[in-house]
Amino acid sequence: MHPQLELLLEMQDLRSQKQALKEQADEREVESDVFEVEIEEALEELDRKLEELEDRLDPSVQSTYRRVSRSMDRAVVPVLNGVCYGCFIAVPRSWASEAAENEEVRTCENCGRFLYYVD
Numbered sequence: 001m002h003p004q005l006e007l008l009l010e011m012q013d014l015r016s017q018k019q020a021l022k023e024q025a026d027e028r029e030v031e032s033d034v035f036e037v038e039i040e041e042a043l044e045e046l047d048r049k050l051e052e053l054e055d056r057l058d059p060s061v062q063s064t065y066r067r068v069s070r071s072m073d074r075a076v077v078p079v080l081n082g083v084c085y086g087c088f089i090a091v092p093r094s095w096a097s098e099a100a101e102n103e104e105v106r107t108c109e110n111c112g113r114f115l116y117y118v119d
């Protein structure tokens with residue numbers, strides 16, 4: 001897999017972890033202050049890590065990532081059976097064979113999300 005794509009997937013994982021933590025925090029609103037503090041700290045830690053990883057993206061990948069991640073939940077989505085699972089539109093057929101190993105960083109022509117191929 002392309003190292004930039006690995007990085008993007010790692011970032012996406014951290015982002016969903018952040019989302020899950022926030023939801024947990026909302027559910028536990030009434031519980032102890034201590035818990036809130038820990039969640040705050042955990043979220044800050046995740047943000048720090050996300051910034052660090054973002055700095056390691058190539059400039060072109062980074063600008064696309066910033067644009068896509070601002071407006072969408074997931075910046076990286078799987079392609080299954082030739083369909084982008086971000087917008088559910090078929091990706092060009094010719095991509096499938098060359099992209100199968102995920103050796104290139106591709107974005108969906110329709111929704112702009114990064115794509116990774118799943119067998």
Ligand SMILES: [Zn+2]
Nearest residue numbers: 084087108111
């Ligand atoms: Zn798409």
